Amino acid sequence: MENYNDIRQLKVTTDGYVGDGYAACIDFETGKACWSASALFYQPPKYLKTLDTEALDALKKGMAEAGVLQWKKKYYDLSCLDGPIWEMTLVFEDCEKRLVGTAAYPESWEDFCGLLSEALGKDFK
Numbered sequence: 001m002e003n004y005n006d007i008r009q010l011k012v013t014t015d016g017y018v019g020d021g022y023a024a025c026i027d028f029e030t031g032k033a034c035w036s037a038s039a040l041f042y043q044p045p046k047y048l049k050t051l052d053t054e055a056l057d058a059l060k061k062g063m064a065e066a067g068v069l070q071w072k073k074k075y076y077d078l079s080c081l082d083g084p085i086w087e088m089t090l091v092f093e094d095c096e097k098r099l100v101g102t103a104a105y106p107e108s109w110e111d112f113c114g115l116l117s118e119a120l121g122k123d124f125k
């Protein structure tokens with residue numbers, strides 16, 4: 001069973017037809033974190049920092065409170081054909097969990113984005 005303490009990496013992107021998209025990656029083993037903003041096209045990371053153990057632990061605790069490991073694999077609003085899209089990959093030692101959505105989000109998505117913004121010191125939405 002997946003456990004928050006077993007997460008090795010987090011990769012998450014958001015994009016849409018209007019407004020900025022964001023990408024973030026966090027390596028929980030090294031503390032390395034990256035962030036970029038883009039508009040419809042992938043951009044290489046433009047912001048790098050190293051998170052300390054306290055920040056990494058706070059992020060995992062917040063992810064647990066948001067119930068990230070209990071999120072469904074897919075979230076779609078079929079009534080909206082051109083809505084924003086998002087994708088998340090959680091890397092564990094022996095597997096990966098991929099979550100996606102189009103114009104629909106888990107109930108605690110905004111809490112999760114707030115956690116990323118706080119950890120990275122950059123907007124993420």
